[in-house]
Amino acid sequence: MARLTDANVQVAREIIGRLPRAKSALIPLLHLAQEQDGYVTNEAMAHIAELIGITDAEVYGTATFYEMFKFEPVGRYCINICTGISCHLTGAWELLDHAEHLLDVHAGSTTPDGMFTVEGVECIAACTEGPALAVNYRYRYTVTNDQLDQLVDDLRMGRLTDEIPPHGTLARVRQRTPENWANTGKLAQEAVDAR
Amino acid sequence: MTDQPTTPQHFHVPGLVPTGPQLITGRFDQADGFTYDGYVSTGGYTALRKALTAMTPQQVHDEVKTSEMQGRGGAGFPAGVKWGFLPAGVFPRYIVINGDESEPGTYKDRKLMELDPHQLIEGILIACYAVGAAQAFLYVRGEMALAQERIAQALNDAYANQLVGTNIMGTDFSVDIVLSWGAGAYIVGEETALIESLEGERGMPRLKPPYFPASKGLYMQPTIVNNVETLSNLPWIINESGQAFHDIGAASSTGMRIFAVSGHVNRTGVFEVPNGVTTFRMLFEAPEYCGGVRQGRGVKAFIPGGASAMWFFDEHLDLPLDKPTIDKAGSMLGSGAIVVMDDTTDMVAACWNLVHFFSKESCGKCTPCREGTTWLERILKRILAGEGRPDDMDLLIEVSESISPGMAWPPRQTTICPLGPSAVSPIASAIRRFRHEFEHYIEHGHAIEGVHTPPIHGVAHGAPTHV
Numbered sequence: 001m002a003r004l005t006d007a008n009v010q011v012a013r014e015i016i017g018r019l020p021r022a023k024s025a026l027i028p029l030l031h032l033a034q035e036q037d038g039y040v041t042n043e044a045m046a047h048i049a050e051l052i053g054i055t056d057a058e059v060y061g062t063a064t065f066y067e068m069f070k071f072e073p074v075g076r077y078c079i080n081i082c083t084g085i086s087c088h089l090t091g092a093w094e095l096l097d098h099a100e101h102l103l104d105v106h107a108g109s110t111t112p113d114g115m116f117t118v119e120g121v122e123c124i125a126a127c128t129e130g131p132a133l134a135v136n137y138r139y140r141y142t143v144t145n146d147q148l149d150q151l152v153d154d155l156r157m158g159r160l161t162d163e164i165p166p167h168g169t170l171a172r173v174r175q176r177t178p179e180n181w182a183n184t185g186k187l188a189q190e191a192v193d194a195r
Numbered sequence: 196m197t198d199q200p201t202t203p204q205h206f207h208v209p210g211l212v213p214t215g216p217q218l219i220t221g222r223f224d225q226a227d228g229f230t231y232d233g234y235v236s237t238g239g240y241t242a243l244r245k246a247l248t249a250m251t252p253q254q255v256h257d258e259v260k261t262s263e264m265q266g267r268g269g270a271g272f273p274a275g276v277k278w279g280f281l282p283a284g285v286f287p288r289y290i291v292i293n294g295d296e297s298e299p300g301t302y303k304d305r306k307l308m309e310l311d312p313h314q315l316i317e318g319i320l321i322a323c324y325a326v327g328a329a330q331a332f333l334y335v336r337g338e339m340a341l342a343q344e345r346i347a348q349a350l351n352d353a354y355a356n357q358l359v360g361t362n363i364m365g366t367d368f369s370v371d372i373v374l375s376w377g378a379g380a381y382i383v384g385e386e387t388a389l390i391e392s393l394e395g396e397r398g399m400p401r402l403k404p405p406y407f408p409a410s411k412g413l414y415m416q417p418t419i420v421n422n423v424e425t426l427s428n429l430p431w432i433i434n435e436s437g438q439a440f441h442d443i444g445a446a447s448s449t450g451m452r453i454f455a456v457s458g459h460v461n462r463t464g465v466f467e468v469p470n471g472v473t474t475f476r477m478l479f480e481a482p483e484y485c486g487g488v489r490q491g492r493g494v495k496a497f498i499p500g501g502a503s504a505m506w507f508f509d510e511h512l513d514l515p516l517d518k519p520t521i522d523k524a525g526s527m528l529g530s531g532a533i534v535v536m537d538d539t540t541d542m543v544a545a546c547w548n549l550v551h552f553f554s555k556e557s558c559g560k561c562t563p564c565r566e567g568t569t570w571l572e573r574i575l576k577r578i579l580a581g582e583g584r585p586d587d588m589d590l591l592i593e594v595s596e597s598i599s600p601g602m603a604w605p606p607r608q609t610t611i612c613p614l615g616p617s618a619v620s621p622i623a624s625a626i627r628r629f630r631h632e633f634e635h636y637i638e639h640g641h642a643i644e645g646v647h648t649p650p651i652h653g654v655a656h657g658a659p660t661h662v
């Protein structure tokens with residue numbers, strides 16, 4: 001898989017259509033590509049460039065600025081352990097150590113079976129609940145070593161597939177564009193002009 | 196190590212902690228508070244109806260001015276005044292909602308988005324009505340999957356109920372709200388970088404002047420950027436009046452405000468407290484809030500307003516959380532992020548942690564920040580690793596001065612945006628107060644007795660833990 005699927009092209013067109021300028025759809029479309037393949041492929045970036053009407057280099061330039069976009073395969077589950085200041089003070093590094101031993105990987109890399117990527121990350125906005133982590137951006141608070149063991153086991157055994165989708169999927173609810181949307185901007189503008 | 200909470204000896208007379216109404220956290224404990232039904236059944240969207248049917252946009256703006264509510268995103272600029280900067284008669288104009296929350300220590304906007312998304316949407320609509328914006332862009336931090344999901348659902352429900360879109364509540368008021376999200380970059384929280392990101396660019400700040408969002412913002416049109424917490428207060432203000440908001444807290448810092456207290460206290464938490472009158476000591480020690488520093492220990496230092504702020508110490512504990520008071524004392528309340536460090540904290544390691552953050556998140560647009568923060572991080576890292584050099588203290592100061600001359604507060608800057616100087620705050624704070632800890636590292640290769648050094652990855656040391 002590489003280019004966006006027909007279904008995703010549909011979604012992409014809807015996103016582009018709603019924005020005042022097509023290029024504003026770039027980050028949303030990169031997320032779409034990452035949701036489809038688990039990471040952002042070169043072919044998907046080229047396809048996005050076509051859809052928006054910009055160059056491949058422009059897509060690449062923006063994409064590489066943002067940490068969440070991955071350009072090679074990562075684990076099905078990315079375990080991001082916060083090492084921000086509040087978590088640093090409450091046991092983050094010890095937890096990261098434990099995760100490395102448990103999964104036998106260095107922070108920043110992926111287990112050979114492709115299941116887990118472990119990373120130390122910056123503050124994830126759960127500071128009062130340190131040490132905090134997120135698996136594919138689903139949060140866990142005040143995590144102990146034992147709880148991490150359990151979490152990894154649950155993920156391995158497929159007990160959390162309902163709660164935690166594979167890497168790349170963020171919100172599972174998309175904002176819909178209402179039928180009458182095309183009018184919204186125009187009517188709103190008229191109302192403003194009339195004031 | 197015991198986790199028995201200890202009641203501090205020297206504080207707490209019951210009833211001394213100021214209290215106030217929950218303006219924006221009232222639905223946090225309500226199981227269905229985030230749903231459309233849960234919101235509407237608890238008074239949701241009544242403020243919007245009131246605004247649209249009984250008030251002119253100018254009257255709504257006036258209420259917000261009267262409230263003197265300060266923005267909750269960091270700079271603390273009064274929202275009503277900011278709205279007034281929009282040039283008359285220039286359309287389209289936009290509202291951009293900053294939900295990028297990523298300043299270390301900050302935890303409130305994610306809660307507001309996850310637990311009460313409709314309250315935020317109602318606030319956005321009220322703001323759009325007041326300033327005459329026809330489209331709003333709600334930018335949620337990329338990592339916040341649940342917040343994105345809850346807001347998407349809330350927006351879909353609000354559209355379905357004619358609360359967003361064309362002819363809202365049957366009036367001639369129409370607004371589109373577009374949900375957008377980032378992809379991992381702290382700097383995108385800076386308002387002009389956020390706008391760049393919304394335009395599909397790398398999130399690099401624009402130079403101000405000339406690019407003040409109110410005149411040249413999104414697509415070079417007039418734009419108001421407001422924080423999630425700021426806008427979440429609007430439904431209450433419209434329902435109860437700007438004066439009622441102003442009557443809460445101090446005259447110089449009005450209303451209720453959310454503070455997240457993290458680090459070494461017995462009960463960390465996210466508290467909505469009367470603004471301007473509650474003190475740090477009350478937050479740390481009162482049983483209603485954090486119930487004391489862990490194990491009855493002393494406070495070595497605390498960060499009053501997020502990683503960018505100068506640190507505070509014992510002598511600042513009785514200051515009220517009041518903007519002018521804290522500014523005058525040499526720091527800021529910033530994003531309401533209070534981080535407590537007890538007397539076992541390794542200050543060199545804490546300082547490194549914060550500087551590391553800023554060096555990683557520097558967008559790279561200007562040299563003093565890109566190069567300077569990198570150097571600061573490297574020097575601190577080698578000190579931590581036991582490889583510090585005798586002149587490293589001077590070097591830290593020299594590099595800091597090149598980013599923020601004088602290392603003072605409020606910071607001066609040689610950079611495009613305040614991120615660069617933010618990296619200097621922890622250094623200025625730690626070196627002034629705990630210089631001996633740095634010197635001890637440089638001389639002996641490890642921390643002073645009695646502090647805990649976390650096993651920081653990539654720092655080759657095995658500093659013994661003496662706690």
Ligand SMILES: Cc1cc2nc3c(=O)[nH]c(=O)nc-3n(C[C@H](O)[C@H](O)[C@H](O)COP(=O)(O)O)c2cc1C
Nearest residue numbers: 266267268269293295296297384385386421422425
């Ligand atoms: C480096 C940097 C990061 C920032 N991050 C955020 C943020 O995550 N959220 C936020 O609301 N404001 C952030 N701000 C402040 C915004 O630039 C802006 O002042 C704010 O969103 C305005 O909203 P307010 O007036 O309602 O407070 C940041 C500023 C800087 C310089």
Ligand code: SF4
Nearest residue numbers: 558560561564610612
């Ligand atoms: S100060 Fe740092 S983050 Fe801000 S514009 Fe310059 S390089 Fe970028």
Ligand code: FES
Nearest residue numbers: 082084087126127
């Ligand atoms: S510091 Fe870990 S969540 Fe903020």
